[in-house]
Amino acid sequence: MIKFKCLTGRRQGQVFELKGDCVVLGRGKDCAVCLDDEACSRYHARIVEVGGAYIITDLDSTNGVRVNGKPEKEARLTIGDGFVLGRSTFVFLSESGGPEGEDDSPQIENTVTLESVRKLCAQMGSADIEELRRVHGMMQAAYRLGQALSATLDGDDIYTLIAQQIFENFPAAERVCLFLRRKEDVGLELVRNVSRTKGEDAPVSRSLLRSVEAEQVAILASDASCDERFAAAESVVIQGLRSLMLVPMVARNKFVGALYVENSTRPACFKKVDLELLALLGTQAAFAVQNAFLYEDLQVSFYETIRSLSNALEAKDKYTHGHSGRVARYAVGIARELGLDEERLERLRTAAELHDIGKIAIPEAIIAKKGKLTNEEFAAIKRHPQLGVEILRPIRFLTPTLPFILHHHERYNGGGYPSGLKGRDIPLEARIINMADAFDAMTTQRPYNTPMTFQEALERCRKAGGSFDPACVQALGAYLAKGTWAQRVAEAPAAVPAEAQPVGQPGA
Numbered sequence: 001m002i003k004f005k006c007l008t009g010r011r012q013g014q015v016f017e018l019k020g021d022c023v024v025l026g027r028g029k030d031c032a033v034c035l036d037d038e039a040c041s042r043y044h045a046r047i048v049e050v051g052g053a054y055i056i057t058d059l060d061s062t063n064g065v066r067v068n069g070k071p072e073k074e075a076r077l078t079i080g081d082g083f084v085l086g087r088s089t090f091v092f093l094s095e096s097g098g099p100e101g102e103d104d105s106p107q108i109e110n111t112v113t114l115e116s117v118r119k120l121c122a123q124m125g126s127a128d129i130e131e132l133r134r135v136h137g138m139m140q141a142a143y144r145l146g147q148a149l150s151a152t153l154d155g156d157d158i159y160t161l162i163a164q165q166i167f168e169n170f171p172a173a174e175r176v177c178l179f180l181r182r183k184e185d186v187g188l189e190l191v192r193n194v195s196r197t198k199g200e201d202a203p204v205s206r207s208l209l210r211s212v213e214a215e216q217v218a219i220l221a222s223d224a225s226c227d228e229r230f231a232a233a234e235s236v237v238i239q240g241l242r243s244l245m246l247v248p249m250v251a252r253n254k255f256v257g258a259l260y261v262e263n264s265t266r267p268a269c270f271k272k273v274d275l276e277l278l279a280l281l282g283t284q285a286a287f288a289v290q291n292a293f294l295y296e297d298l299q300v301s302f303y304e305t306i307r308s309l310s311n312a313l314e315a316k317d318k319y320t321h322g323h324s325g326r327v328a329r330y331a332v333g334i335a336r337e338l339g340l341d342e343e344r345l346e347r348l349r350t351a352a353e354l355h356d357i358g359k360i361a362i363p364e365a366i367i368a369k370k371g372k373l374t375n376e377e378f379a380a381i382k383r384h385p386q387l388g389v390e391i392l393r394p395i396r397f398l399t400p401t402l403p404f405i406l407h408h409h410e411r412y413n414g415g416g417y418p419s420g421l422k423g424r425d426i427p428l429e430a431r432i433i434n435m436a437d438a439f440d441a442m443t444t445q446r447p448y449n450t451p452m453t454f455q456e457a458l459e460r461c462r463k464a465g466g467s468f469d470p471a472c473v474q475a476l477g478a479y480l481a482k483g484t485w486a487q488r489v490a491e492a493p494a495a496v497p498a499e500a501q502p503v504g505q506p507g508a
């Protein structure tokens, strides 16, 4: 029996139940369903039953046949499908009756309303609803992970978030491992191994990891201890593992790593749906990890560039070899004591590495001169903060560091250069670099002085008559006190003499 219901026009609500396996619809009086619709052709469409399937065919009508909103020459009809002939809209019902009653009929509308969704849900079986819930849950989990990962580019944070989210989504998981491959030519590296029950040294089967990497397929074991696939996986056998899942992490067609989840004591903890969710989370995580790798590469390139600029400067003067690196280290140490956040620390580190870059533009004869500088020569030297800013200004991402470089020779008491700024008018980072710069000059060999011990230099800074920010001096002392003097001395390549010597013109 072919059964459908009219939803529009004068026949709205009429249900057609037609015996036989072929029905023709149109304006023609001899059609099985005669439509009083001028937009319909005389013989507009035919519905036939073939082996239990219902096919609607457009009989070369003027205005065509639309099924579920799409024009079709021929289409299969299933229960609930809407079809339009001319201006007449119908909903196809099953031969055995389909949805019964006015209120239960699917609504064919151009818009989706809460009411239509409610009716659709009412027609769905419990299995469909369960599937919808499952997919909804997966999308929520992927969304939560994506949201969390989007907040950071830090690798460590990302690895921790991934492990946390997996534990949250798989309550049966006892252990989560994250393996990553940073470069094509290196193997998988275990970057997270979080277990509720085991020590961190419990191995994960290398043969399983190899097969996930080679074939990029997900693996699910309901009871690995008696699964033939894992007979050769020594660590699985030795640990007597029961439930495990392993999925590849792939982003932009590149294998990034693998996610491993296990429950070593109970079988059948994970089902196929869990594997699908883990694979989805793995894909989400793969993109975040790959972005973090790219960011790390960018940072490395950046610091290599900074380092080569510093080296270019230090090559002009053997006495300042390693100076920029040490100033950066002291500056960051001081800044940590003062409580600066990581972002400011990184900017400070960069500025400290580059603080004297302007000296590249000053003649080597002046830079490396052993004797006392003439007034003209000293005036030339004093231009290096401004020259440094001019050199670095085209590099947009260094813009925030420029004030620190420009003012690193200001003195807290106002006696410095180039602007004669005083106290807190000097940017804090510039005060820190000034402190670190002077300290390194006092404690390393220079043409104009022999080095002091760290303790002597610190005392000199304390008694420097307001040249330095007292908070920076105190922070330097706290930083140095955290290591033994011997360790601190070892950090500085220059020899520290047993006896203190007077200091000359530090940090010019």
Ligand SMILES: [Fe+2]
Residues within 6 Å of the ligand: 355, 356, 384, 408, 409, 437, 507, 508
């Ligand atoms: Fe300087």
